[in-house]
Amino acid sequence: MATTESAIASAEAHSAHNYHPLPVVVASADGAWMTDVEGRRFLDMLAGYSALNFGHGNRRLIDAAKAQLERVTLTSRAFHHDRFADFCTQLAELCGMEMVLPMNTGAEAVETAVKTARKWGYRRKGVPGGTAKIIVAADNFHGRTTTIISFSTDEEARADYGPYTPGFEIVPYGDLAALDAAMTDNTVAVLLEPIQGEAGVLVPPPGYLAGVRELTRARNVLFIADEIQSGLGRTGKTFASEHEGVVPDMYVLGKALGGGVVPVSAVVSSAEILGVFRPGEHGSTFGGNPLACAVALEVIAMLRSGEYQQRAAELGDHLHHELGLMTTGGAVEQVRGRGLWAGVDIAPSYGTGREISEKLMDRGVLVKDTHGSTIRIAPPLVISKEDLDWGLDQLRAVLTR
Structure with a gap:
């Protein structure tokens, strides 16, 4: 099996550089979690830019696809x-x-x-x-x-x-x-x-x-x-x-x-x-x-069923409450969004959005930056409150001096 370094090197050599992905190579995923080629687990807080609202490997969706494939x-x-x-x-x-x-x-x-x-x-x-x-x-x-x-x-x-x-x-x-x-x-x-x-x-x-x-x-x-x-x-x-x-x-x-x-x-x-x-x-x-x-x-x-909309509303309220508390410490300048979707503006003195994303990756959380100082948070709607809180704890740790 390829290592992270070899897989990235091969991708850099043979694919157009129209993306600048974080240096993680995903091999499998389930729910809100992804595992890389070396067995390290990461909490997915991006959900494929909302393409994975129902999580990775959702059983209902996989079963529907398998049945149709036959x-x-x-x-x-x-x-x-x-x-x-x-x-x-x-x-x-x-x-x-x-x-x-x-x-x-x-x-x-x-x-x-x-x-x-x-x-x-x-x-x-x-x-x-x-x-x-x-x-x-x-x-x-x-x-x-x-x-x-x-x-x-x-x-x-x-x-x-x-x-x-x-x-x-x-x-x-x-x-x-x-x-x-x-x-x-x-x-x-x-x-x-x-x-x-x-x-x-x-x-x-x-x-x-x-x-x-x-x-x-x-x-x-x-x-x-x-x-x-x-x-x-x-x-x-x-x-x-x-x-x-x-x-x-x-x-x-x-x-x-x-x-x-x-x-x-x-x-x-x-x-x-x-x-x-x-x-x-x-x-x-x-x-x-x-x-x-x-x-x-x-x-x-x-x-x-309305289940997923309700989860996004309830967990979203919790997400925005917790992110709002981070604005009092100086590291987070502004938080925007609705439901399980947030844009978090990081104070430039704490690092760029890319730098914060890389630090979070090192702690097992995957997000993505945009427009320099902003990170986007959009976990799968199936994420548990406990996992969401763990991910937020990692963000707090990264922003603590």
């Missing part, structure tokens, strides 16, 4: 298969919507949402061809395709990938007046994360999402909620938009929808909006495949 894994959309209708019906019901357009990755779902909004604008709203505008927020993260990075404000994500795709206008996140001013007759959609994850788990001001909903409805503009990271239980509700009683025109879902087993994403909306597509106008070979649908159906069933 039957059929892929048909393409050239044919119907016996899991597809149930998946679309049940996901639409979970979202309170009517139609589903399944894809694979989050970025594909965002691209699908962009195409849907433009086509809806031309076919339904009557926007002149080639003039549709979509408003997005500064500091957004919706993926890394050429079109998506065209409306990013992160130069690390944008640099050297031009020419950029036109048709987007960027306004400050949380600023309703700026959003209102940016709207024109050619605006077809507003695309937002209800909580900005990559930006450091930024929660918008109270009333912002409700204000966006009001503005978009008044101007006949679609409100698209990118709930790829924030949705499916992470914040203590099925969708983060629910915290303000908001139902968007369109949900963009991914990550946890595949249960940490397979990549599954989807755009979920009304028949009036998704009904703009005709055969051949959009598609995906693997989108909505039998294996993906089988796993996602089990995810939907688990969310219907």
